[in-house]
Amino acid sequence: MYDLAILWEWMAFAVRWTHVITAIAWIGSSFYFIALDLGLNRNIPGPADGEEWQVHGGGFYHIQKYLVAPAAMPEHLTWFKWESYWTWLSGAALLMIVYWAGANLYLIDPAKADLSVWQAVAISALSLAVGWVVYDALCKSPLGERPTVLMLLLFVILTAMSWGYHEVFTGRAAMLHLGAFTATIMTANVAHVIMPNQRIVVADLKAGRKPDPKYGKIAKLRSTHNNYLTLPVIFLMLSNHYPLAFATPYAWIIAPLVFLTGVSIRHYFNSMHARKGKPTWTWAVTVVLFLVIAWLSSVPFGGTxxxxxxxxxxxxxxxxxxxxxxxxxxxxxxxxxxxxxxxxxxxxxxxxxxxxxxxxxxxxxxxxxxxxxxxxxxxxxxxxxxxxxxxxxxxxxxxxxxxxxxx
Structure with missing residues (x-):
C-alpha cells in the first residue's frame, strides 16, 4: 500500500512537469506575438499592415502581418492553440491530483467552512465554470465596447473571488484556485472566441468572401485580456511555495494587488514594444505595490x-x-x-x-x-x-x- 503513495507522488510530478512545460510554451508564444505585433514597422508601403526583420539563432526572419489575409491564402497555416489547451488540461489534472484527492489536507479548512470532500470539490469545479460564463457574458454585453470599464469590472470580480475562496478554502488552495479561475478564462478565450473567430475569417477568405472585421476586433479584446492576466497567474500558480503570500489573514487582498503589479509591468513592456516610450513610472508603482504586499504578509497568522x-x-x-x-x-x-x-x-x-x-x-x-x-x-x-x-x-x-x- 505504501508503494502507492510513492507512485502517486511521481504521477503528480509528471503532471506538474507537463503543466510547467506547456505553460512555458503558451506564455512564451503569447509574449512573443504581443511584442511582435506592437513592434511592427507600419511605415513600409505595401499590402501588409506591418513587417519586421529579426535575427535569431544564426538566421534572419522577415515577418509580415496582414489585418485580414494576404491576396493568396497559403495552404498551410500554423495555429497556436495546443499550448493553451494542454496547459489548462494538465493544470486541471494537477488540481484533481493535489487538491481534490488530497482535499482533507490541502483544500478544506474546517476553521473556515466545515465541508465534506464532495462539497469542497463541487465548489472548486463549479466556481471555475461559473467564472467563464460570467466573464464571457460581460464581454458580449455593451461593456465589450468599453474595454477600460470592462477591465476594471474584471478586477472587481477577481477581488470578490479572492475573498470568497479565502472564506472557504485553505490559504494555499484559495490562491491556487484564483489562478485556476483566471487561467480558465484565458484558455476559454482561446478555445471559444479567438480560434473560432479566426476560423470564420479563414473560411470566408477561402470562399472568396470579404471577412467581417468584427471577428478580429473581438479576438483582439480577449487576447489583450490574456496578455495582462498572464503574470498574475504565474504568481498564483507558484504561491504555494511562499507561506508569506498565502498564510496570512490578508492573503485575499494580496492576490488582487498581485494582479495590479502584473498590469503595471505589462504596461511598461507593451509600451516599449510599441515604441511609445518607456513609462518608468510603472516600476515605481510596482515597487510600492510590492512593499504593501510585503507589509500585509507580516501580520501574524496561524492561531495558537x-x-x-x-x-x-x-x-x-x-x-x-x-x-x-x-x-x-x-x-x-x-x-x-x-x-x-x-x-x-x-x-x-x-x-x-x-x-x-x-x-x-x-x-x-x-x-x-x-x-x-x-x-x-x-x-x-x-x-x-x-x-x-x-x-x-x-x-x-x-x-x-x-x-x-x-x-
Missing part, C-alpha cells in the same frame, strides 16, 4: 497550539494517530521538525512555517503523515541538509508508522 488541539481530530487524522508507532513518530517529528514547522517558529531566520505546514500537535502530525513519509522517511529532503541530525533509525520508524496506518 491550544486552538489547534481544541478542534479535535478528523476521521483521517484519527486513523493515523491511532496507528502502531504513532507515539514514537510524534516524538521524532516534534523533536526534529517543529522548531521550523510551528505557528511561531523558533529556528533562526524562519518567520513562517515552510509551506504553511505545522507539526506541533497530534492532529498536525497525523494530518501531514503522507508528507512526513515522503519528505523525511522515503527521501532525506527534510530537514534540509539534515540540520537536526535525524538518524536513519528515526526515519525508519516514521516509515513503519505510515505503512502501519495505510495497512
Amino acid at each position: 497550539v491550544e486552538e489547534a488541539e481544541a478542534r479535535g481530530l478528523t476521521p483521517v487524522e484519527q486513523r493515523f494517530a491511532g496507528a502502531e508507532g504513532f507515539d514514537a513518530a510524534y516524538d521524532i517529528v516534534t523533536g526534529r521538525c517543529s522548531m521550523c514547522h510551528a505557528r511561531k517558529p523558533v529556528w533562526p531566520g524562519i518567520r513562517w512555517a515552510p509551506k504553511g505546514v505545522y507539526l506541533e500537535t497530534e492532529g498536525d502530525v497525523a494530518a501531514h503523515a503522507r508528507q512526513i513519509y515522503l519528505q523525511a522517511a522515503v527521501s532525506h529532503a527534510m530537514p534540509p541538509a539534515n540540520v537536526t541530525e535525524i538518524p536513519q533509525g528515526d526515519r525508519d520508524a516514521l516509515a513503519s508508522w505510515f505503512r502501519a496506518a495505510e495497512g
Whole structure:
C-alpha cells in the first residue's frame, strides 16, 4: 500500500512537469506575438499592415502581418492553440491530483467552512465554470465596447473571488484556485472566441468572401485580456511555495494587488514594444505595490497550539494517530521538525512555517503523515541538509508508522 503513495507522488510530478512545460510554451508564444505585433514597422508601403526583420539563432526572419489575409491564402497555416489547451488540461489534472484527492489536507479548512470532500470539490469545479460564463457574458454585453470599464469590472470580480475562496478554502488552495479561475478564462478565450473567430475569417477568405472585421476586433479584446492576466497567474500558480503570500489573514487582498503589479509591468513592456516610450513610472508603482504586499504578509497568522488541539481530530487524522508507532513518530517529528514547522517558529531566520505546514500537535502530525513519509522517511529532503541530525533509525520508524496506518 505504501508503494502507492510513492507512485502517486511521481504521477503528480509528471503532471506538474507537463503543466510547467506547456505553460512555458503558451506564455512564451503569447509574449512573443504581443511584442511582435506592437513592434511592427507600419511605415513600409505595401499590402501588409506591418513587417519586421529579426535575427535569431544564426538566421534572419522577415515577418509580415496582414489585418485580414494576404491576396493568396497559403495552404498551410500554423495555429497556436495546443499550448493553451494542454496547459489548462494538465493544470486541471494537477488540481484533481493535489487538491481534490488530497482535499482533507490541502483544500478544506474546517476553521473556515466545515465541508465534506464532495462539497469542497463541487465548489472548486463549479466556481471555475461559473467564472467563464460570467466573464464571457460581460464581454458580449455593451461593456465589450468599453474595454477600460470592462477591465476594471474584471478586477472587481477577481477581488470578490479572492475573498470568497479565502472564506472557504485553505490559504494555499484559495490562491491556487484564483489562478485556476483566471487561467480558465484565458484558455476559454482561446478555445471559444479567438480560434473560432479566426476560423470564420479563414473560411470566408477561402470562399472568396470579404471577412467581417468584427471577428478580429473581438479576438483582439480577449487576447489583450490574456496578455495582462498572464503574470498574475504565474504568481498564483507558484504561491504555494511562499507561506508569506498565502498564510496570512490578508492573503485575499494580496492576490488582487498581485494582479495590479502584473498590469503595471505589462504596461511598461507593451509600451516599449510599441515604441511609445518607456513609462518608468510603472516600476515605481510596482515597487510600492510590492512593499504593501510585503507589509500585509507580516501580520501574524496561524492561531495558537491550544486552538489547534481544541478542534479535535478528523476521521483521517484519527486513523493515523491511532496507528502502531504513532507515539514514537510524534516524538521524532516534534523533536526534529517543529522548531521550523510551528505557528511561531523558533529556528533562526524562519518567520513562517515552510509551506504553511505545522507539526506541533497530534492532529498536525497525523494530518501531514503522507508528507512526513515522503519528505523525511522515503527521501532525506527534510530537514534540509539534515540540520537536526535525524538518524536513519528515526526515519525508519516514521516509515513503519505510515505503512502501519495505510495497512
